[in-house]
Amino acid sequence: MEKAIAEIAARLGNDSISIDDEVLFSHGFSEWSNHNADRLPVAVVFPSNTEAVAQIVKICKMYRIPLIPYSGGSSVEGGISAPYGGFSIDFVNMNKIVELHREDMDVVVQPAVSWMDLNEKISESGLFFPMDPGPTAQIGGMVGTNCSGTNAVRYGTMRDWVLNLTVVLSDGSVVKTRRRPRKSSAGYNLNGLFVGSEGTLGIVTEITLKLAPVPEATAVAVVSFQSMRSAAQAAVAVVRKGIPINCVEILDDVQMSVINRVGNTDRLWEEAPTLFFKFAGSEGIVKESIAEVSKIIKDHGGSDFQFSKDEKSQKQLWSARKEALWSMLSLRTSGTGVWSTDVAVPLSRVADLIETCKKDLDETGLFGGMVGHVGDGNFHETILFDGEDEKAKVEKCVHDMVENAIDMDGTCTVRLNPFKIEDFMLTNWTS
Amino acid sequence: MEKAIAEIAARLGNDSISIDDEVLFSHGFSEWSNHNADRLPVAVVFPSNTEAVAQIVKICKMYRIPLIPYSGGSSVEGGISAPYGGFSIDFVNMNKIVELHREDMDVVVQPAVSWMDLNEKISESGLFFPMDPGPTAQIGGMVGTNCSGTNAVRYGTMRDWVLNLTVVLSDGSVVKTRRRPRKSSAGYNLNGLFVGSEGTLGIVTEITLKLAPVPEATAVAVVSFQSMRSAAQAAVAVVRKGIPINCVEILDDVQMSVINRVGNTDRLWEEAPTLFFKFAGSEGIVKESIAEVSKIIKDHGGSDFQFSKDEKSQKQLWSARKEALWSMLSLRTSGTGVWSTDVAVPLSRVADLIETCKKDLDETGLFGGMVGHVGDGNFHETILFDGEDEKAKVEKCVHDMVENAIDMDGTCTVRLNPFKIEDFMLTNWTS
Numbered sequence: 001m002e003k004a005i006a007e008i009a010a011r012l013g014n015d016s017i018s019i020d021d022e023v024l025f026s027h028g029f030s031e032w033s034n035h036n037a038d039r040l041p042v043a044v045v046f047p048s049n050t051e052a053v054a055q056i057v058k059i060c061k062m063y064r065i066p067l068i069p070y071s072g073g074s075s076v077e078g079g080i081s082a083p084y085g086g087f088s089i090d091f092v093n094m095n096k097i098v099e100l101h102r103e104d105m106d107v108v109v110q111p112a113v114s115w116m117d118l119n120e121k122i123s124e125s126g127l128f129f130p131m132d133p134g135p136t137a138q139i140g141g142m143v144g145t146n147c148s149g150t151n152a153v154r155y156g157t158m159r160d161w162v163l164n165l166t167v168v169l170s171d172g173s174v175v176k177t178r179r180r181p182r183k184s185s186a187g188y189n190l191n192g193l194f195v196g197s198e199g200t201l202g203i204v205t206e207i208t209l210k211l212a213p214v215p216e217a218t219a220v221a222v223v224s225f226q227s228m229r230s231a232a233q234a235a236v237a238v239v240r241k242g243i244p245i246n247c248v249e250i251l252d253d254v255q256m257s258v259i260n261r262v263g264n265t266d267r268l269w270e271e272a273p274t275l276f277f278k279f280a281g282s283e284g285i286v287k288e289s290i291a292e293v294s295k296i297i298k299d300h301g302g303s304d305f306q307f308s309k310d311e312k313s314q315k316q317l318w319s320a321r322k323e324a325l326w327s328m329l330s331l332r333t334s335g336t337g338v339w340s341t342d343v344a345v346p347l348s349r350v351a352d353l354i355e356t357c358k359k360d361l362d363e364t365g366l367f368g369g370m371v372g373h374v375g376d377g378n379f380h381e382t383i384l385f386d387g388e389d390e391k392a393k394v395e396k397c398v399h400d401m402v403e404n405a406i407d408m409d410g411t412c413t414v415r416l417n418p419f420k421i422e423d424f425m426l427t428n429w430t431s
Numbered sequence: 432m433e434k435a436i437a438e439i440a441a442r443l444g445n446d447s448i449s450i451d452d453e454v455l456f457s458h459g460f461s462e463w464s465n466h467n468a469d470r471l472p473v474a475v476v477f478p479s480n481t482e483a484v485a486q487i488v489k490i491c492k493m494y495r496i497p498l499i500p501y502s503g504g505s506s507v508e509g510g511i512s513a514p515y516g517g518f519s520i521d522f523v524n525m526n527k528i529v530e531l532h533r534e535d536m537d538v539v540v541q542p543a544v545s546w547m548d549l550n551e552k553i554s555e556s557g558l559f560f561p562m563d564p565g566p567t568a569q570i571g572g573m574v575g576t577n578c579s580g581t582n583a584v585r586y587g588t589m590r591d592w593v594l595n596l597t598v599v600l601s602d603g604s605v606v607k608t609r610r611r612p613r614k615s616s617a618g619y620n621l622n623g624l625f626v627g628s629e630g631t632l633g634i635v636t637e638i639t640l641k642l643a644p645v646p647e648a649t650a651v652a653v654v655s656f657q658s659m660r661s662a663a664q665a666a667v668a669v670v671r672k673g674i675p676i677n678c679v680e681i682l683d684d685v686q687m688s689v690i691n692r693v694g695n696t697d698r699l700w701e702e703a704p705t706l707f708f709k710f711a712g713s714e715g716i717v718k719e720s721i722a723e724v725s726k727i728i729k730d731h732g733g734s735d736f737q738f739s740k741d742e743k744s745q746k747q748l749w750s751a752r753k754e755a756l757w758s759m760l761s762l763r764t765s766g767t768g769v770w771s772t773d774v775a776v777p778l779s780r781v782a783d784l785i786e787t788c789k790k791d792l793d794e795t796g797l798f799g800g801m802v803g804h805v806g807d808g809n810f811h812e813t814i815l816f817d818g819e820d821e822k823a824k825v826e827k828c829v830h831d832m833v834e835n836a837i838d839m840d841g842t843c844t845v846r847l848n849p850f851k852i853e854d855f856m857l858t859n860w861t862s
Contacts, residue, residue: 103779192623213673348534
C-alpha cells in the first residue's frame with residue numbers, strides 16, 4: 001500500500017492522494033447509511049483526467065489494491081464502503097461539463113458533475129437531464145447505480161439516458177462504449193452493462209447523456225386516500241390507462257406529517273396516505289391529463305385534487321417529497337440508526353405489499369415512513385432506531401418486507417445484513 | 432456432425448432434426464437479404480422446450496458445432512447465415528404465449544411467437560406490445576437484434592421491453608436473467624446484454640415482455656415537403672419540442688411512388704419527400720399534439736396535413752409504410768440484388784446526411800428508395816441492382832453512406848462487404 005501511495009504521489013503529484021484521517025473517514029463512512037463497513041479506505045486519490053485514472057488503476061492492479069470510485073457520496077446502501085480497505089477514487093477534480101450539443105440534445109460530462117448543477121447550467125438551452133435522484137447525487141454514481149428517481153414512470157432510468165461512456169478497465173486500458181447517435185443496435189450493449197454495475201466492471205471517467213426538452217407547462221397535484229391500499233390501487237390504475245404523467249409518488253401518513261413538521265411548504269397537508277402527481281407537456285396536454293387522472297382518483301375514493309398553483313409552490317412541494325428522507329433524519333431526537341429499504345414488485349402486487357409492510361411498520365412502534373415510485377411498483381421504507389432491541393425489530397420488519405417482495409416475484413436492492421457485505425470485486429461505485 | 436445428428440435424433444426423436452436440402456436452403460439463404468453466406472447449415476433442429484435446447488447445445492459443444500438460432504427469418508443483414516456451417520435451431524415448435532399477466536401488464540412468450548399474432552391474441556386485454564419491426568418478425572429474433580421499428584420515438588427499443596429472459600448458455604446451463612417487476616437495478620443488467628447480442632452469448636428460449644396500454648385514440652397524418660432536408664429538419668424540430676408523437680417516418684419520392692404503384696391505400700399520394708406522423712393517446716391529447724406539430728410543419732414549408740380519417744385507412748396507410756421494402760422488391764422487373772442499409776447519426780446531422788445520401792443515390796440511376804425513423808436519427812436505403820456493374824455502383828454508394836455517417840459521429844449496422852462476414856461466435860440469431 002505504501003509503495004502504491006508513493007508511486008501515485010510521484011506520478012500525479014502530492015495533492016493527488018491523501019491519507020488524512022478525516023478524509024479517510026468522510027470517504028468510508030456515511031451517517032446517512034446503515035451499511036457502513038467496519039474499515040475505512042487506506043487512501044483517497046484525486047485524479048484530474050482519464051489518463052490519471054488509468055495510471056492509478058495500473059498501479060493498484062500491480063499491488064492488488066481494491067478501488068472504490070466516489071462522487072456525490074449520497075448512497076444509503078454501502079456504495080462508498082471499503083470493506084477490504086483499498087483506495088477511494090474521489091472525482092472532485094473531474095467535475096466539468098465538457099461539451100453541450102444543443103442540436104443533438106446531448107451533453108458530455110465528467111463523473112463529479114451534480115445533476116442539479118447540470119440542469120441549472122444548461123437551463124437556457126431549453127433542455128434538461130430528467131433523472132432525479134437525491135439532490136446531492138452526481139453523474140458518476142448515478143451511472144454506477146442505474147439511478148432513477150421520481151421521473152422514472154415517464155423517463156425511465158439512467159441506462160435509457162446514457163449515450164456512451166469512457167471507461168477505465170481493470171488493466172488500465174481505456175474504452176469508449178459507443179458513439180453519439182440516440183439509437184444504435186450495433187455491437188454489444190456495453191452501456192447497459194456498465195450502467196448499474198456499481199463500478200465493479202470498470203471506472204467511468206466521462207459520460208455522454210441524452211437530454212430532454214423542458215416541458216412548456218408543469219403541474220403538481222396532491223390527493224389523499226383512506227388507506228395505502230386504495231392510494232396504491234389508484235396509482236396503478238393511472239399507469240395502466242397510459243395517461244402521460246411524469247410521476248406518481250406514494251407517501252404514508254408519517255411522511256406527510258414530516259413534511260408538515262419541517263414546514264418548507266406554504267400550507268399544511270392532510271396527514272393521510274397520499275399520492276403526488278407531476279404532469280408536464282404543453283398547456284393543453286397537461287390540462288387533459290389532469291382531467292383523466294381526476295376521474296380515476298374519484299373512482300378509488302380519493303379526496304379532491306389539491307394543486308400547487310405556481311412554480312414556486314410546486315418546487316417547494318416537490319422538494320419536500322424529494323427530501324423526505326433527509327427531513328426524517330433531521331427530526332430524530334436521538335439514536336444513530338436508520339435503515340432504508342428498496343423493493344419492487346409487479347404492478348398487481350403493489351397494493352398487497354404496501355398494505356402488509358405498512359402494517360408491519362406500524363407494529364414496530366418506531367419512527368418510520370414509506371415513500372414510493374408507485375407507478376413502477378417500487379417503494380422504500382425508512383425506519384429510525386436506537387439500540388439493539390429496536391434494531392432487532394427493524395431487522396425483522398425489513399427481512400419480512402424483502403421476503404414478501406420476493407415471494408411476489410419481486411426484487412430488492414437492500415442488503416439483508418448491512419454488516420456482512422458480500423464479496424466486492426475490484427471496484428465499487430457510489431453516487 | 433453425423434454423430435451429433437444421430438445423438439440429437441436419438442434423444443429428441445427423428446422429427447427433431449432435418450437434413451433435407453430444401454429445409455437447409457430455406458434456413459441458410461434469404462432472398463430478402465444481400466448478406467447470404469456461401470454455405471448452408473448442415474442440419475436444422477426443432478426443439479420443443481428449453482430442456483431440449485440445453486441438450487442440443489451440450490451435444491453441439493462436445494462436437495464444436497456452431498449453432499444459429501432461427502425464428503421469423505426476416506433478417507436482411509445476414510442474421511440467419513451459417514458461414515461456418517453448423518446447425519440452425521428453428522423455434523417453430525416453441526411458439527406459445529405461456530402466460531398473460533393483465534394486471535402486471537406483462538406476458539411470457541416463447542421465441543417463435545410473432546409480434547403481430549401476439550397483439551391480436553391479447554387485444555381484448557386492452558394491452559399491446561409496442562415494438563413494430565417487419566410484419567413477419569418473431570420475438571426471438573427481435574430480442575437478438577434489439578429490434579425497434581416505427582414506434583421507437585415513443586416506446587424505445589426491444590431492450591426497454593424485456594423484463595426477463597430464460598437463456599441457454601454455451602455449456603448447456605440455463606439461466607433466468609431476473610424476476611418480473613417493471614423496474615430493477617439489482618445485479619448486473621443481463622437483459623440489456625443478451626438483448627441485441629444476436630445469439631452470440633446464449634440462446635433465448637423464453638421471454639417476459641412488458642406490455643403497454645392500447646391508446647384510446649390514434650391518428651395518422653402525412654405531409655410533403657420540397658426537399659428531404661426540410662422534411663428531416665421538421666421532424667427533428669418536433670422531437671426537440673418534446674411533443675408526444677408515437678412516430679415520425681421520412682420517405683423519399685421514390686418510396687411514395689412505390690406506395691402509389693402498389694396501390695394498397697385508398698388515395699394517391701404526392702410523390703415528394705414526405706413525413707408520416709402517428710399520434711396516440713386520449714382524444715384530447717391527440718388533438719393537442721396535432722395542433723402543435725402543424726405549427727412546426729408550417730414553419731418548415733410543409734404542405735397541409737393529409738389525414739387518414741378512419742381506422743381502416745390509417746391501417747392501410749401505415750402498412751404501406753411498413754411494407755415499403757417488400758413493395759419495392761415486388762416491383763422489380765429483373766435482377767436479384769438488393770442492398771439495404773441502416774445508419775444512425777446525432778440529430779443535428781440527420782438533415783445533412785439524408786441530403787447527401789439522397790444525392791448519391793439519385794446519381795447511381797438505380798431503383799432505390801429511402802425511409803427512416805427520422806426522430807431517432809436512424810434511416811435506411813434500399814437499392815435494387817442487377818449484375819456486377821450495378822453492384823459496384825451500389826457498393827460505392829453504401830460505403831460512402833456509412834463513412835459519412837461515421838464521420839458525423841454516427842453508427843451503422845450494415846456490413847460493408849456482405850460476402851466477408853466477420854467472425855461469428857457460437858451462435859447468431861435472426862428475426
